[in-house]
Amino acid sequence: MATTLHPQTFGEALAAHAQERPDQIALRFGDRVTDYAAFDRHADQIANGLAAKGYSKGDRIAYLGKNSDHAVELALGCARGGYVFVPVIWRLAAPEVDFITKDAGATILFVEEGFESVPFDGQKIVMEREFEAWRDAQSDSGVATQVTAQDPFLQLYTSGTTGMPKGVVLSHYNGTAMRPILQENDIYWYNADPGDTMILAMPYGHIAGVGSAAGAALAGQELIVHAEFDPALTIKDIRDYRVKWIFLVPAAIRVLLSHPDANDADFSSIKGLTYGASPIPLDLLKEGVERLGCEFAQLYGMTETYGTVVSLPPDDHRPGRERVMRSAGKPLPGVEIQIVDESLTPVPTGEIGEVLIKSPTTMLEYWNRPEENAKTLTGDGWLRTGDAGIVDEEGYLYIQDRIKDMxxxxxxxxxxxxxxxxxxxxxxxxxxxxxxxxxxxxxxxxxxxxxxxxxxxxxxxxxxxxxxxxxxxxxxxxxxxxxxxxxxxxxxxxxxxxxxxxxxxxxxxxxx
Missing domain, CATH: 3.30.300.30 (ANL, C-terminal domain)
Known part of the structure; x- marks a missing residue:
C-alpha cells in the first residue's frame, strides 16, 4: 500500500505528511501554530494517554466545545489509537448532551471551558486548563494498535423523526475513499493539495466541521481554525494567510459580504468557495462571484454519507446556467443515485420520488438502532436519504421536499x-x-x-x-x-x- 499517495486511515495520512513535510504548518489557532511533525507527535501522545487510562480500540471518546486546534488534535489522536471520536454540538441543551454521551457509552469527556457544568458521570478534562499538560505528559512512542480502513472513526449525532438523536457511525474508509477518485477525475474544488490553506469555521459537531478538519489532515493542508464563524476574523485571516479554500453555508456568505470590513477586503487568494446545507439565492451568488472573484461550488450530502456525494461544479455557476443553479448538482465520481417510489422501485426520469444513494462514503450504521438501520440501509448498498427529489435528463438532482420533514x-x-x-x-x-x-x-x-x-x-x-x-x-x-x-x-x-x-x-x- 502506497501510504504517501492513498492512505486508508487518518492516522496513516498524518504520519505520511509528518514524514514528507514535517515543518509545514498544519494548524493555526489564534497565536498557536503547529507543524506536521508536532501534530503527528501529539496524536501519538493522545492515543497513548487514552490507552494509559485504560481505553481500548473502539471505545467512544467524547468532546464538547467549539472548534480549536486541540479539538482537531484530539480527533486525530483518536484516529491514531483506534478510538471513536464523538464530537457533540456545543449549542445543544444540557439534557441533550447528557443523552448523547450516555447513548455513546462515553466515560470520558474533553470539554471546553464554559461548558464543563454539563451533567456527565465520567471523567472530564477541561481543554484550555488541562489538555496540554495531560497530552505532554504522555509517551510519544509509536502506537501499537492496528487500525484498519473499515474501523469506525467518528460517531456524529443527528436527531431523527422520533426526536431521539441517533449516532451515525463513520469509518476511516468513509472519509478517505473518495480522495483518490476525486484526484483521478480532477474534482479540484473538493480536493485540495498539500499546503493549501483553508479556514475551518463550521461547527465541530457537524460533518462539515469535524469532517473538514480530518480532510485537511488527509490532504496535508494548512488548517486555520476559528472557534466559530466570525466574519471580521474570516476577512482578516483570508488576507493575512492567503487562504485558498473556504466552506460556508449561504447564510454565512451573506453575513460575510454584509460586514463593513468586506468593502475593502483582499479576497484575491481565494480559489474556491464551497457551500452547502441549502441552495444559494441567485442574487447572493452573483454578488459573491463578483466580490470574491473566486469559483463557487455547491455540495449536497448528509451525515450518513460523510458529507458530500453530489456537487454542482463551478462551471454550472456561470451566466447562462441559471436553470441548473436550482439543482444540487450531479453525483461525484464513484457515487450513484436513484429516485424511487414507496416500494423502492425506480421512477422514470423527471418524476419525483425518494433519493437513494450508493457511495463508498455510506455510514457503517446507526449506533444501537437496528430498526433505524433496517429502514435506512437497504442491504444492497443503497442508503435512503429521506429527501424527495427529481433527476432530469442531464442527470442533475433537484431536491423538492424533505420526506423526513427536517x-x-x-x-x-x-x-x-x-x-x-x-x-x-x-x-x-x-x-x-x-x-x-x-x-x-x-x-x-x-x-x-x-x-x-x-x-x-x-x-x-x-x-x-x-x-x-x-x-x-x-x-x-x-x-x-x-x-x-x-x-x-x-x-x-x-x-x-x-x-x-x-x-x-x-x-x-x-x-x-
Whole structure:
C-alpha cells in the first residue's frame, strides 16, 4: 500500500505528511501554530494517554466545545489509537448532551471551558486548563494498535423523526475513499493539495466541521481554525494567510459580504468557495462571484454519507446556467443515485420520488438502532436519504421536499418531532406541529403551529420560552401560529405539507 499517495486511515495520512513535510504548518489557532511533525507527535501522545487510562480500540471518546486546534488534535489522536471520536454540538441543551454521551457509552469527556457544568458521570478534562499538560505528559512512542480502513472513526449525532438523536457511525474508509477518485477525475474544488490553506469555521459537531478538519489532515493542508464563524476574523485571516479554500453555508456568505470590513477586503487568494446545507439565492451568488472573484461550488450530502456525494461544479455557476443553479448538482465520481417510489422501485426520469444513494462514503450504521438501520440501509448498498427529489435528463438532482420533514436553518438541522416533544409539556398546549418556513437570512426558520387547550390562550412568548428551557436555542420556534385543529390523514399523521403550503406559495420547491 502506497501510504504517501492513498492512505486508508487518518492516522496513516498524518504520519505520511509528518514524514514528507514535517515543518509545514498544519494548524493555526489564534497565536498557536503547529507543524506536521508536532501534530503527528501529539496524536501519538493522545492515543497513548487514552490507552494509559485504560481505553481500548473502539471505545467512544467524547468532546464538547467549539472548534480549536486541540479539538482537531484530539480527533486525530483518536484516529491514531483506534478510538471513536464523538464530537457533540456545543449549542445543544444540557439534557441533550447528557443523552448523547450516555447513548455513546462515553466515560470520558474533553470539554471546553464554559461548558464543563454539563451533567456527565465520567471523567472530564477541561481543554484550555488541562489538555496540554495531560497530552505532554504522555509517551510519544509509536502506537501499537492496528487500525484498519473499515474501523469506525467518528460517531456524529443527528436527531431523527422520533426526536431521539441517533449516532451515525463513520469509518476511516468513509472519509478517505473518495480522495483518490476525486484526484483521478480532477474534482479540484473538493480536493485540495498539500499546503493549501483553508479556514475551518463550521461547527465541530457537524460533518462539515469535524469532517473538514480530518480532510485537511488527509490532504496535508494548512488548517486555520476559528472557534466559530466570525466574519471580521474570516476577512482578516483570508488576507493575512492567503487562504485558498473556504466552506460556508449561504447564510454565512451573506453575513460575510454584509460586514463593513468586506468593502475593502483582499479576497484575491481565494480559489474556491464551497457551500452547502441549502441552495444559494441567485442574487447572493452573483454578488459573491463578483466580490470574491473566486469559483463557487455547491455540495449536497448528509451525515450518513460523510458529507458530500453530489456537487454542482463551478462551471454550472456561470451566466447562462441559471436553470441548473436550482439543482444540487450531479453525483461525484464513484457515487450513484436513484429516485424511487414507496416500494423502492425506480421512477422514470423527471418524476419525483425518494433519493437513494450508493457511495463508498455510506455510514457503517446507526449506533444501537437496528430498526433505524433496517429502514435506512437497504442491504444492497443503497442508503435512503429521506429527501424527495427529481433527476432530469442531464442527470442533475433537484431536491423538492424533505420526506423526513427536517428543517435547515442557517446550516443547522432541526427535526420537528424533537421540537414538538419539547412543546407538548406546555400546560396550555393541546396539540402542536412544527414546520420550516422561508426566511431571507437563514433559509428557513422554525414555526410552531399550536392548538390550545380548551379555555386557554397561551402567548407566543410563553410557547417559545417553554422550548428554550428544554432544547437548544437554534431549535426553538421563532414564531407561533394558533389554529383550531391540525390537519391529519386518516391514520392520524399530521399533514405537514398542507401546513407549509401557505408559507411556500410561489416558491419552486419546499426547501429554501
Amino acid at each position: 428543517i435547515i436553518s442557517g446550516g443547522e438541522n432541526v427535526y420537528p418531532a424533537e421540537v414538538e416533544s419539547a412543546l407538548f409539556g406546555h400546560d396550555e398546549v393541546a396539540d402542536v406541529a412544527v414546520i420550516g418556513v422561508p426566511d431571507e437570512k437563514w433559509g428557513e426558520t422554525v414555526k410552531a403551529v399550536v392548538v390550545a387547550k380548551p379555555g386557554c390562550t397561551p402567548s407566543e412568548d410563553s410557547i417559545i420560552g417553554h422550548a428554550r428551557e428544554r432544547i437548544a436555542g437554534f431549535k426553538c420556534p421563532k414564531s407561533v401560529d394558533f389554529i383550531e385543529a391540525l390537519p391529519r390523514n386518516p391514520s392520524g399523521k399530521i399533514l405537514r405539507r398542507e401546513l407549509r403550503a401557505p408559507y411556500w406559495e410561489g416558491k419552486e420547491r419546499a426547501v429554501n
